[in-house]
Amino acid sequence: MSLFDAFFAKIKANDKLHLAWCVSGIIACLVCYGVLQERIMQEPFDGERFKYSLLLVLCNRLVTVVVAASLLIANGQDIRPVAPPQAYAAVSVSNVVATFCQYEALKHVSFPLQTLGKCAKMIPVMVWGTIIMRKRYNVKDYGVAGAVTAGCTIFLMTGEIKSKHAGADSSMFGIMLMLGYLGFDGFTSTFQDKLFKGYQMTIYNQIMYVQSFSAGFSILGMLTAGQLGEAFSFVLRHPDALSSILTLSAAATIGQLFISHTIKTYGALLFATVMTTRQFISILLSCILFAHPLTGGQWMGTATVFGALYYKTLSKKDGGHGGGDKTAIAKTVEGEVAEAAERVPLTATAAAAEPVLPK
Numbered sequence: 424m425s426l427f428d429a430f431f432a433k434i435k436a437n438d439k440l441h442l443a444w445c446v447s448g449i450i451a452c453l454v455c456y457g458v459l460q461e462r463i464m465q466e467p468f469d470g471e472r473f474k475y476s477l478l479l480v481l482c483n484r485l486v487t488v489v490v491a492a493s494l495l496i497a498n499g500q501d502i503r504p505v506a507p508p509q510a511y512a513a514v515s516v517s518n519v520v521a522t523f524c525q526y527e528a529l530k531h532v533s534f535p536l537q538t539l540g541k542c543a544k545m546i547p548v549m550v551w552g553t554i555i556m557r558k559r560y561n562v563k564d565y566g567v568a569g570a571v572t573a574g575c576t577i578f579l580m581t582g583e584i585k586s587k588h589a590g591a592d593s594s595m596f597g598i599m600l601m602l603g604y605l606g607f608d609g610f611t612s613t614f615q616d617k618l619f620k621g622y623q624m625t626i627y628n629q630i631m632y633v634q635s636f637s638a639g640f641s642i643l644g645m646l647t648a649g650q651l652g653e654a655f656s657f658v659l660r661h662p663d664a665l666s667s668i669l670t671l672s673a674a675a676t677i678g679q680l681f682i683s684h685t686i687k688t689y690g691a692l693l694f695a696t697v698m699t700t701r702q703f704i705s706i707l708l709s710c711i712l713f714a715h716p717l718t719g720g721q722w723m724g725t726a727t728v729f730g731a732l733y734y735k736t737l738s739k740k741d742g743g744h745g746g747g748d749k750t751a752i753a754k755t756v757e758g759e760v761a762e763a764a765e766r767v768p769l770t771a772t773a774a775a776a777e778p779v780l781p782k
Contacts, residue, residue, distance in 0.1 A: 445697075446685075450697065475650055478658075535721075582718035696733070
């Protein structure tokens, strides 16, 4: 038994310590992911701004592929593709576009708005679920979605929302990017349900191949935009940018491992509560570290959104919270991951209340 195995066995032997380990691991990794995301996309490096969102996507995906492949090999699982390549590629395209929109939006809107906007991802998930999967939702789901929408609207209408370094007219473009993120991210989770239905594959097999395609699409996107050479030249000129990018990617990937373990051990209910708390902590930290003063109206909007999310989570208590289901693990957020809410591992970042597959 390795030193780490012995250490982890001691943690698992004490349920309270084990729970604290899981919760602190998720929050620490994904709060770090959020802080670094804002640092990279909004703050200059020696007077020069980072503008290569697809390089962030590429590094995230490459780290995730390496970890997923290592886990497949370590667990003796089949590393060969199970689904047709076009199924992996189709999910990957919408995932890359969603993540690109998420990062790119930070050039135009504040991190608190971006984080709050991601809380609204349940709305496109419900829309796509109704259209593609013919799902039905109850009055409570629509009520929560309405409250989240109202909270985001209050936030938008009662204070400054643009990034500190953005132009006067760019906040609307940032909002459009966030809408693009929400639409594609909701489509990703629903579409992968449909495409991978009927295939017997492990979580890490799906992660490895979807993220491999995502890395390829990211390289193709940078080549098409003529940014590949510029992006690598930037990180060579600014080694601190490279270290921030690699740390962000590691934080997102390690966060997804904590998320998977937490869902399997304690279920989706605890995970949803932790992810909602993590998002609120991220907003508070952003306001403190990067000087984003919020108005009273914006705090009211924030409270409305998180109140609705906590209500949705806590109202599920009667449904139990035993060991997690594998679908929830496979679909979590990005990193913040992620997210959810980042989805585990396809999106860092999960709409923390939807029990569906990190990012």
